[in-house]
Amino acid sequence: MANSGLWVGILTALTALGASYITARATSRAALVQARTTTMAEALREQRDRRRSTYREMMSCAHAFSEVTWQIDDVDATRDREGKDRILTQMYERIGPTIGNMNRATHEVRLDGPAEVSAAAEQVRQTARHVQPLLKALISDDGPERRHEYDAAYRDFRQAFVTFVGLARQALEVEDQEG
Secondary structure: OHHHHHHHHHHHHHHHHHHHHHHHHHHHHHHHHHHHHHHHHHHHHHHHHHHHHHHHHHHHHHHHHHHHHOOHHHHHHOOOHHHHHHHHHHHHHHHHHHHHHHHHHHHHHHHHOOHHHHHHHHHHHHHHHHHHHHHHHHOOOOOHHHHHHHHHHHHHHHHHHHHHHHHHHHHHHHHHHHO
16 A cells, blocks of 8 residues: 555646646746737837827927918918018028928838838929919919919818828727837
């Protein structure tokens, strides 16, 4: 009987060791999965924060551009040609740097993506660049044709900007759901 007690003890010890080994492996795997999940979640959070910052900068540049173009209302309110030309010249001088800032912001959006948002940012930049020469053409021009071209180009810019904002928001929302 002593032999069977010994065997029972050995079998119990081996079972405990086996169970301990299996538990340790499962715990190790769970810890590894948790570490990977945490690392991935942190990387996604950093990417989302970087994109949000980049998108906000692009939106800020587009707003600065719009602030210049909104002065067209001041031009409309001015009665004399000299006053109109003075405001238009000031607008033209201010619009160049806003487009330069938008160029820089667009490049940042390209780096952070995704592709759809990058393409939308590029469209905003291109439509803004189209407005600039049309603004210059308004200086010393009293005809309605150039003003209509300017207004149409600005509407295209606004539509491109609205599209950019929608795509940027959508990109950030998808990442929030994944995170």
